[in-house]
Amino acid sequence: MNNAQPEPGDWPSFLQRFQEGKMAWGSWYDHVKGWWEKKQLYPKLLYLHYEDLAEDMDREFDRVCSFLGVCPTEEERHQVKERVQFDAMKKNSMTNYSTVSVMDFKISPFMRKGKVGDWKNHFTVYQNEQFDAEYQKKMMNTTLRFRTEI
Incomplete structure (x- = not known):
């Protein structure tokens, strides 16, 4: 759907290119690790995870407010x-x-x-095992952890 990007091809081919970092924007792993490393050096970066937001919006909202140093009214909280x-x-x-x-x-x-966990409707068991192995290899030197389920 993004006409500025190359044709993605079928799912297995796309997933393989993704794992190898052969994407128009480069390696997802390098991108994510790079920002995680910057977060460790610069306290003005906040990492949010969609799964955490889906699990407990109030907790994550409070984290954002604390990070920004704001104290919204109840009406503002509701609107946001x-x-x-x-x-x-x-x-x-x-x-x-x-x-x-x-x-x-x-x-x-x-x-x-x-929907958290919808990846299960797209990955085969083999693809999931391959992805997990590649993720472990490429993310081994970072403290960043992702959840894929709630």
């Missing part, structure tokens, strides 16, 4: 929490990329489902 829900963001042209001309929404929306 309402607007950052996946379905609200999926409908919002300011967050869903629908105003970006290279995105072809006739092919698919930019934001799909927002």
Whole structure:
């Protein structure tokens, strides 16, 4: 759906290229590790994980407020929490990329489902084992940990 990127091909081929870092934007592993390392050096970076937000929005909202040094009113909290829900963001042209001309929404929306663990519907057991092995190898020297389920 992103016409600025090369044709992704079928899922197995895409996954293989992703694992090898042969993407238009480079290696996902290098990108994520690079920012994680910067976070260790610069306290003005905050890492948020979608799974944590889905699990406990109030806890993560409090983390963001603390990080920013703000104390919103109850009304402001309510408004923000309402607007950052996946379905609200999926409908919002300011967050869903629908105003970006290279995105072809006739092919698919930019934001799909927002369901934690949906990867299980796309990965075979073998692909998951391969991904886990590659992840362990490429992320071994970092303290960064991702959850893929709640």
